[in-house]
Amino acid sequence: MATFKGCEVDAGVNWIVDKNTITITCRPSRGPWNKKLTTHTWKNYCTECGVSGKLSGHGNCHGKWGKNGQIWCTECEADFCGVTGKELSNISRSTLKKSNKTSSTVTKQETNINDKKQALVELKKDYKEKSTPKKDFKLTIPPLKGVSEGRYIELRPPLVEKTKTFFIGAIDTGQEDMQLTLYDKIPSPGTEYSENKSNGTSSVTVSDANSQIEKTIMLKGKSLKKSNNLDTVKEIYNWLRYDEGKGNYKYKYYYNWSDNGSGDPFTLNTSYLKKNWEDHTGNCVWFAWTFYLMCKGAGVKVNIINGTGIWSNGSYGHLWNKYGGKIYDCSTSFCKKYIQQKVVK
Numbered sequence: 001m002a003t004f005k006g007c008e009v010d011a012g013v014n015w016i017v018d019k020n021t022i023t024i025t026c027r028p029s030r031g032p033w034n035k036k037l038t039t040h041t042w043k044n045y046c047t048e049c050g051v052s053g054k055l056s057g058h059g060n061c062h063g064k065w066g067k068n069g070q071i072w073c074t075e076c077e078a079d080f081c082g083v084t085g086k087e088l089s090n091i092s093r094s095t096l097k098k099s100n101k102t103s104s105t106v107t108k109q110e111t112n113i114n115d116k117k118q119a120l121v122e123l124k125k126d127y128k129e130k131s132t133p134k135k136d137f138k139l140t141i142p143p144l145k146g147v148s149e150g151r152y153i154e155l156r157p158p159l160v161e162k163t164k165t166f167f168i169g170a171i172d173t174g175q176e177d178m179q180l181t182l183y184d185k186i187p188s189p190g191t192e193y194s195e196n197k198s199n200g201t202s203s204v205t206v207s208d209a210n211s212q213i214e215k216t217i218m219l220k221g222k223s224l225k226k227s228n229n230l231d232t233v234k235e236i237y238n239w240l241r242y243d244e245g246k247g248n249y250k251y252k253y254y255y256n257w258s259d260n261g262s263g264d265p266f267t268l269n270t271s272y273l274k275k276n277w278e279d280h281t282g283n284c285v286w287f288a289w290t291f292y293l294m295c296k297g298a299g300v301k302v303n304i305i306n307g308t309g310i311w312s313n314g315s316y317g318h319l320w321n322k323y324g325g326k327i328y329d330c331s332t333s334f335c336k337k338y339i340q341q342k343v344v345k
Contacts, residue, residue: 015057026069218297
């Protein structure tokens, strides 16, 4: 999975826009989701509102658009399938108009993309590297299928000095290319952090992650690290929170770790941790443990708290996080009162 203007998109999905046309590489908005990526060029004219030059691209932003890639009008907010050109509401029947010619801008950009793709398998002066990459570095390449966060990619010279496999920590996709944040190995997030206590400051060692999914989550937390611990915690909270969080995770109601109510909520369950991380859904147990692990990866100790949450419709057993005396609850913004019973972590 990748991102475009802060929205999730499938790897390879992209848009090339100029004043006359919009060229989109995407999958159908409806029907079989496993169809191959196809490229279509449409006139930059909204048939819904009749305005030219206002079409743009969008992926999945908080559930409003699909990861397969769509076209929308910034003037009237009409939403069109990039493959059929049809407006996707049940009321409208308008369809985008096909463009018979590709603009010179598109042709030039496509040529650049092909040149960059060739650099993945052939020597190319633009990408010469004098030494082995540092622990983490950024690399810009054209959009490629099968490239997503949390996976590995093999790079060859001249992108790197020697052929080597790298871990992809983050991806940011633009109209023409994608920027990868790469690691020459999965960093051990188990560094040291300091915890202030009444009798002074003591150094606490975080144990290394015991599973691949823990490392992935901790690595994501590390990528959000700021100059101080408080800003780091806030940044991770704003990324993970269920309501408008940058990670686009949603709350799902169920008990303990699983839909059938099984799994001790006070013990980390890596199977459901991985499943919900990939599905982008979870309950309070999952959010609390994930927030804990992300902060741990960034070198900040936060607590997991168990107790009772009071809502307008009743009280329920609940898990949340706490740092510096302040509550961080990524799973809800409607809990009116927190009654602490035990510190889980």
